[in-house]
Amino acid sequence: MTPGLNHYLVVSGLLFSLGLLGVLGRRNLLIIYMGLELMLNAGNLALVSFSRFNENLNGQVMVFFTITVAAAEVAVGLALIVALYRKRQTAHVEDLTTLKF
Amino acid sequence: MVVDRKPLNWWERSYLPAIAGGFRVTWRHFANTVFRRKSVTMQYPEEKWVMPEGYRGAPYLVSDVDGHTKCVSCQLCEFICPPKAILITPPGPAGLAPDRPNAEKMPREFEINMLRCIFCGLCQEVCPEEAIFLQKDYSLTGLARGEMIYNKEKLLKLGGVDTGIQKWKQKLNEAREQEVFPVQGS
């Protein structure tokens, strides 16, 4: 069966869900962050496939923006995680307990 | 003491002159080697280095003009040897060698472990009989460790006959000179 728009979209939807699974299910900040990257990528895939099948290149431009934003976010985020690790020797969500009541 | 760095001007700080200099130097060497064949490397097994005077290689035993071993088993060299490469077996109570009854104590066995020897030359320094010399050999090879322990025969063979230095003649001359030493006045 020739893959059409919906095939690509289902892949992207599943990828999004996988990323969400990583965010919700895992406790390691780095892996959570990777899950977030997966979700962003799922968005990219959806954009590119729409862009292809709708014959509208604007979606690809949006992907370009997304990738850039993701890169910036990752840079800041990893710097933050490293700062956290320096302070607390952990990269685990459960250890973020300073701010509770 | 603090040595201030030489302040660089703008042009120097771009490091381009230094880089160009580097290119020049390396190019000179390259060209010398390739085009003028001025490489410093010898084609070793074919060409060999001519040892300079005074080169100190492996220590070998020498025999005197009569072809006799000069060593008298005093064991000073064995004692002084830093890596303990020398092993001397003195003649012991069994008596003197039958071939040289006049000699004092010719070693029954004299071994140098060339794997250990560091060519320091202390044995030569210390030898009262001038029986051991550092010679020009530097490339000692063997197929087994055992081969690298040179025994007396091998050492003597490699060492050859020493004609230049005759210690006892010297001593004799010195003794003679001492006889006219003004003793009586004392």
Added chain:
Amino acid sequence: MFESVQYWDPAAQFVLFSALKILVVFGATLTFVSLAVVAERRVSAWIQDRVGPNRVGIPFTNIRFLGLGQMLADGLKFLLKEDFTPNYVRTVYFWLAPAITLIPAFLTLAVIPFGSTLGNPNNRMVIANLNVGILYTFGIVSLGVYGIVLAGYASNSKYPFLGGIRSSAQMISYEIAMGLSVIPIFLLVGSLNLGDVVGYQSGGLHTWLVWKQPLAFFIFLIAAFAETNRLPFDMPESESELIGGYHTEYSSMKFALFFLGEYANMIASCSMMVTLFFGGWTPPWGAEAATTLWAGLGHVACFLAKVISMMLLFIWVRWMLPRFRYDQLMDLGWRRFIPMALFNILVTAFVVALWQR
């Protein structure tokens, strides 16, 4: 035999030629790598007033053609040595790393036009004629760092680790300078396709982009040194500090893969430089795409000659400059070359805009 091919289905022809090209390029690169190793040793020797390895020729004869048999000997040695895996390493990554290092280096070569044609205009002498050739190259090159990082990580030992960290930082940093430095080229050429870049320079020596973009070339060259971890930027390996860096724990064939990777990277960089700045396969007097087999081969030879010259430059530089300190390296990359490259882009863009108006 060749004649019969011409009557095949075009697609089949395409596949056949592509496969052939891939085979040839792969084989040639491997040969080139071993040659480069020998060449490096010999040139090094010459620069240091030595002779270098000149004895190993054809075995069991006295024929020693410049010692080129050394490359076989080296290869044999790598193959036959004991392959040693320390028991504290992370095994999977330890095995993965050398392979990851090697693959990108070869993949990079896919987009480089190493000749015009072999007479048939349909078969261009490039494995993949991509519109985004240069981006592809940079993408693949950027993957190369994984091998080194993983090697450092997998070795589970401090020197390889430091080497891996240094290397990844160095490669990421210089990738930026490198990428920025080539942008003016594409501003001038107007296409990301490397074939077009070569076409732009096909008018002869004076059309080579190195004259128009000396600064870009300069930056690219130095970034290439850093990307290939060559002296004076071989911090990741730096024998005197890190006893070999990321490949300290490697031996035998796995080490050989790193070695191959390094030289293949070097070849790739040189090919890139030749393509971007020195007219690619065009001879210095300029040329159109070849129409005969021999002209085509001549172009390939021309390309190879240029690449070899660039490689010699690499080798030459190795003996010229001392190793930089790590902070100096980073300083150079971030605070000198990136601004310079940006400046270059601005100026070029300005000029191009003026010129087009």
Added chain:
Amino acid sequence: MNSGLISIELGVGLLGLIVLMADLWIAPAHRRYLGWGAAAALTCLLVFGLGTLAPQSGTGFSGLYVVDPLARFFKAFFMLSGVVVLLMTVEYADRLAVGLSEFFALTLFAVTGMLFAASANDLTMMFVSLELITVTFYVLNSFQRGKLASIEAGVKYLILGALASAFMVFGIALIFGSANTTQFPELALRQRELSGSPIFLTGLAFVLAGLGFKIAAVPFHGWAPDVYQGSPAPATALLAVGSKAAGFVLLLRLLFGAVPQIATEWRGCLGGLAVLSLLYGSLGAIPQRSVKRLMGYSSIANAGFLLLGVAAVSPAGSIAVLYYLAAYCFTVLAVFTVLCVVMNGSDADDMADLAGLGVRSPVLAAVMTLALASLAGVPPLAGFIGKFLILRAVIAAGATHPGYYGLAAVAVIGAVISLYYYFGIVRMMYWGGESQERSGIAMTPGSGIALLVCVVGILYLGIAPHGLLQLSADAIAPLQPSGAAVVLSEHLGVVTPGGASR
């Protein structure tokens, strides 16, 4: 390209760059003057920029960017809060170990992002400007690297912010795919056919989830209390005011500018979220001891109030949201400025540290009381008018659906609870226990000006709301009450000028 349209954004962005560069030549001891300079310059931009530079309305950059009264309203809003936050930062400078000028610059960049957000007329522009805000806040929140709390705040904001971005990207993808455009006006043209497309609706829901994060509405609220507590006070203030307002302006534009019909269909959902936010925020705030954390919960509750205004799906509701935001801006800024000044010595922000403030500094205590009273909705302060407008909008919408009366009831309950916890702080200030500290509190001129601005704002908005109300009414004009909204107001037969239409 009519780049004159973005002159304000350019100005603020350049100002940030200048601050960043000026840092190189300014001795560390004098860096705080940079804040003064930045605040002054921003004020100039606010006055001249909105007055002369970009008075024209218009659409630019191929429809991605629009300057209309709504945008201008929010631009003024953002710049004003930027000025106050800068002044606040000057007060806070001693506690930022390093990078003071970077803090100023980042504040300015965040404001730039907000300015762009105010004018975003396209999903791409919306995404990009929101990301500019968000990423800036990652840094601002964790600015006190030495404090674990600050870093944790940053990390929490980071994870949830990135999650929101991911949702937004996916949502934008789906909207783009089903509508083949990302521009709001074009979406508005096609909304009738799109409202039947499940992909479009899913995408819209995802984008709204992303915006929900920005405004800290339940269930995207998880970060707010922690982040508010952990972050440096100026960052929190900007987060509370600017980021939330940016979220709301985009929400308004998206819901009413692009898909009013769907907004009407989804009003129940919006109302539900509003109720949840209100109750969660109000109830969560009760046991808090940390003032900043309390403000975090209060911010959730206020998001609930604002969402009520949105859920009303009427011009009145939008006006109310705008007015409420303006009131909220002054009030929250006042609270955080006072916190900045009071907490100067200690870094803690426990409520007990406020004990005896009434004695130590009657002025600060009075301002704080005023601000809290305004937050609680006590007349004649700004907050009251805001709450009144929201209530009015909700009750007016009640004619279309009786569920709105329930919303009004929840609003009342929320307001009462909020009064409880706000007055908890007031009580602490005036007759709360014995504080060890008896010394007076010095206030720098910077925070003095900031407080003055806030107090004047609170009182002005409370006593003479006409001007701002007119502005808000003008501002929401571009959100054409097309389609459903018109039907709605006709059905209501309300809000007709003069009131004598019957």
Added chain:
Amino acid sequence: MLTFLILLPLITALVVLAIPGNYRFIIRCVALLGTLETAIWAAILFFRSIPGTPDYQFEQLVPWISAGGLHVNYHVGVDGISVGLVLAAAWVGFAATAVSWDVERESKMFYVLLMLMISGSIGAFASLDLFFFYFFNELALVPTFIMIGVWGWGTDRQAAAFRITLYLTLGALVALVGLVALYTVTGTLDVTELQRQLAGHPLPLKTQMLVFPCLLFGFGTLVGLWPFHSWAPLGYASAPAATAMMHAGILKKAGLLALLRVAWPFLPDAVAYWMPVLAWLCLGNLLFCGFVALRQRDLNLLIGNSSLAHMGFAFLGLASMNVIGLTGTVLVMVGHAFLAGLSFALTGWVRQQTGTVEMPRLGGLLRTMPFIGSAMILCFLAGCGVPGFANFAGELGVLFGAWKGAMYGLHGWVLAAAWGGLVIGGVYMMRAIRLVLHGEPKREWAEVSDATSGWRRLPFVALLAALVFFGVAPGILTRRIEPAVVEIIRMAGQRALPAAPPGATAAMQR
């Protein structure tokens, strides 16, 4: 004129603010002068108002907001109902300022807040725009919380402050919801505008049924309608005298006024529907609070509960829905304003002198402080509804009204119970007199002093005089009240649907 009255305390507050905090004497003098002037002007206003007309007088209208679909004007004016209340507010305000002479702590803030309260209450009574009514009401309410919290008495004053804050805010907000709902339907909050708009076009029943409960429970809470009353005694017990005077005496009446102004004329169907409920609830006030008052040991709690009981009378009058009942209610409101002011002033004096208001601990105060004691007896007598005081006329009116209303649906039991409430009132008042004033003076209270100087006596005398004056000549009030009440009844007469029992309309028309 009215604006001037509203502004006068505000200006005084500003002047006080400008005086440095340690010039206490000057602050007090300024505050006293300001309130005295207000009181005098209020009296002038009262006597210059024309009796016998339902029209609003001294009207003033300034446009305030007319943007964003919101149209609110600053609109003040008084009719017969509110003019008395304005007078009472100013008068009690003056008395409250006078009895606060001895406040030492943070006296500046105290006076400022007090001025705000006075200004707010006058404003609330004078507002003809419900938005401003709410506005002024809250302006007067908020200082209450602070004053109780800061200057209050007793250990649980914070709890009291919190409870009063929460209850009153909740009430205010619920009322606000009602007002907003009214506004969304009519588009205006101006009472005159509403009257004009709704004349002949009564609101739909649905709206009425929506708005009325909000108003009833909102304002009911403000007034202290059972069972939302529990804040009141506690709050009064903790509040400083002046606050309690202002709040119990004046502010509560704002809620009643709003009900009278808005609920009765504009929402008659809903009123009719809720009438029985209201009646039973006011019984709660009358009997429950009365019984609670019987059991009190604390004089302030007793007075607080008794004032709730009085509010019960007011509600009863409202529930009766006829001219005499409503007039009685207004009379009760005015009378109780003075009465509550006076009683809290007196207990404030006692508490300040003795430090306690526990009735069993006091005793024989009539001997040690004859003036205060006498005033207290008079005051308590007034509280029982003894003729000659203002309350008597009001309570009588209410009971008559209720009697009449019984024909229209008010349960007979309610009426009987109201009489019972009157009796209970007598009982606890007498008990208080016995416990506090009579008997042997205790030795621990030998040192206490009476209000001796003329200045000290002035507030008590003023309030007593007012009580007696309106008790003796209620006609001065009723002449002004009746036309306004008639107008209200007339408005209420136009009902959306003829659901009332046959005789009702006639009864209401009377």
Added chain:
Amino acid sequence: MPPLTDLLFYVFAGLTLACGLLCVVNPFSRNPVTSAMFLVLTIVSMAGLFILLHAFFLAAVQILVYAGAVMVLFLFVIMLLDLREEERRRIRTFSLGTGALIVVVVAGLLVRVLSGAVPVRPTGLGVEGHTKILGRILFEQYVLPFEVLSLLLLVAMVGVILLSKKDMK
């Protein structure tokens, strides 16, 4: 050759999903490095999908930026932090289960909604991601977001330096 590209779609899609799954929940290893490597594989397979969708430029950018820079940064950080202790932590079955439940719901919803997707303009062969056209759109239509992004990158740069500089001052 259409069948080949179809086949490639299934290969790349399968790879993408499988590697994505192994990235977030790997039953064999909880080592973050493994996750990161699988994420790299995911990204590379996605680049393959991009190529199938004729988005060559984006495929290259995807590899260049994501695989080449972002993920290296990830690896870098993972290596900097000594996370071996993390691997030994007990998995919270409950939270994982709850998360999985939510995810299943979301996934179900998405798949149901998305499987019915049809192109809005289903005619034609579609546009190729020619770099030139893309560049034109980017710099003409989307120049403003592009410039905003540049500011964003500046902010990120400043932020990273602030956050990770050793002891400043």
